[in-house]
Amino acid sequence: MERLPQPAGPALGGELLERFESRLPEETEAFGERLGRRLVGGDLLFLHGEIGAGKTTLVKGIARGVGVEGQVTSPTFTVGQRYRGRRFNLAHIDLYRLADALAEEPGLLDDYLDAETVAVVEWPERVGRELLGLEPRYLISLEDLGGTRRLITVHAGG
Numbered sequence: 001m002e003r004l005p006q007p008a009g010p011a012l013g014g015e016l017l018e019r020f021e022s023r024l025p026e027e028t029e030a031f032g033e034r035l036g037r038r039l040v041g042g043d044l045l046f047l048h049g050e051i052g053a054g055k056t057t058l059v060k061g062i063a064r065g066v067g068v069e070g071q072v073t074s075p076t077f078t079v080g081q082r083y084r085g086r087r088f089n090l091a092h093i094d095l096y097r098l099a100d101a102l103a104e105e106p107g108l109l110d111d112y113l114d115a116e117t118v119a120v121v122e123w124p125e126r127v128g129r130e131l132l133g134l135e136p137r138y139l140i141s142l143e144d145l146g147g148t149r150r151l152i153t154v155h156a157g158g
């Protein structure tokens with residue numbers, strides 16, 4: 001069967017809003033902080049990228065921008081982590097191991113999403129849009145360009 005041309009950026013994404021080439025983890029974090037300052041409660045972000053692409057590194061910056069002061073760690077072994085921030089709260093959700101649990105209990109993420117909270121989701125593709133039933137405001141992709149270089153793109157939610 002003939003292969004259809006693939007759209008640029010994450011599947012189902014809308015307009016390309018930003019494109020940034022990071023050369024170091026610190027630059028990824030700083031980019032996240034600038035992005036985080038523009039976010040408001042209720043915003044939902046999907047983060048796409050392979051293992052080690054820098055999703056959690058980006059989230060650390062977003063947390064700063066949202067006004068979270070404490071340390072942000074990877075929630076790999078829980079559904080998610082909630083942080084209180086000066087501007088808004090932050091929910092950091094990792095779906096890497098949660099696809100089956102979510103199929104059983106679709107409301108699993110409800111506790112993490114509200115109007116005072118910016119929510120970021122790593123590995124949304126593990127679950128699939130219909131099941132998640134969520135409409136992200138931004139789709140962010142991180143691509144390893146070799147060494148410590150990463151291409152970060154921000155697309156409007158589809």
Ligand SMILES: Nc1ncnc2c1ncn2[C@@H]1O[C@H](COP(=O)(O)OP(=O)(O)OP(=O)(O)O)[C@@H](O)[C@H]1O
Pocket residue numbers: 022023024025026027028049050051052053054055056057058074122147148149150
């Ligand atoms: N420019 C860069 N931006 C972000 N991280 C970088 C960069 N260069 C090197 N790194 C390193 O890559 C790793 C990224 O790890 P991180 O936990 O952020 O990835 P992740 O995408 O969340 O992975 P996972 O899917 O396992 O959760 C870190 O060790 C970080 O120091």
Ligand SMILES: [Mg+2]
Pocket residue numbers: 055056057074122
């Ligand atoms: Mg991570």
